[in-house]
Amino acid sequence: MALLTPALGLIFWMLVVFLLLVFILRKFAWKPIIDGLNAREKEIQGALDLAEQTKAEMAKMQSDNQKLIAEANAARDQIIREAKEASERMIAESKDKAIAEGQKMIDSARETIRNEQQAAIATMKKEVATLSLQIAEQVLRRELSDKASQEKLIAELASGARLN
Numbered sequence: 001m002a003l004l005t006p007a008l009g010l011i012f013w014m015l016v017v018f019l020l021l022v023f024i025l026r027k028f029a030w031k032p033i034i035d036g037l038n039a040r041e042k043e044i045q046g047a048l049d050l051a052e053q054t055k056a057e058m059a060k061m062q063s064d065n066q067k068l069i070a071e072a073n074a075a076r077d078q079i080i081r082e083a084k085e086a087s088e089r090m091i092a093e094s095k096d097k098a099i100a101e102g103q104k105m106i107d108s109a110r111e112t113i114r115n116e117q118q119a120a121i122a123t124m125k126k127e128v129a130t131l132s133l134q135i136a137e138q139v140l141r142r143e144l145s146d147k148a149s150q151e152k153l154i155a156e157l158a159s160g161a162r163l164n
Contacts, residue, residue: 006014
């Protein structure tokens, strides 16, 4: 059992060496190790903070991008709507203009036809009057070729005419 129980002197020197080792480690190694661990912890924390900040910025950028896309889509829809309205307005104006031009042409054609019709009627009346006079003249010449028939016609016209 002597092997299992250490001697008191050995325990003393082991304790002295241990304390000396702790003192030397504390004096020369413990502080740099702790400082290194603290620096490493700060680096890791900084990287985590940077990652979190980057993640937040990415989320903000994504929401900004979605907002910009929504605004662009709204602007596109507005432009399309305005173009469609302008197109419909132009078509309506063109239709109205074409209808007005057509009506103007129809009215002009009617007026021309009416004028030509009146001119034709006037020409026909003139020709009919001229023709009637020529026929009457020829009829009168034949009937009034002798003096007795002329006197008879004058008497008939005088009796038929009212004298006031």
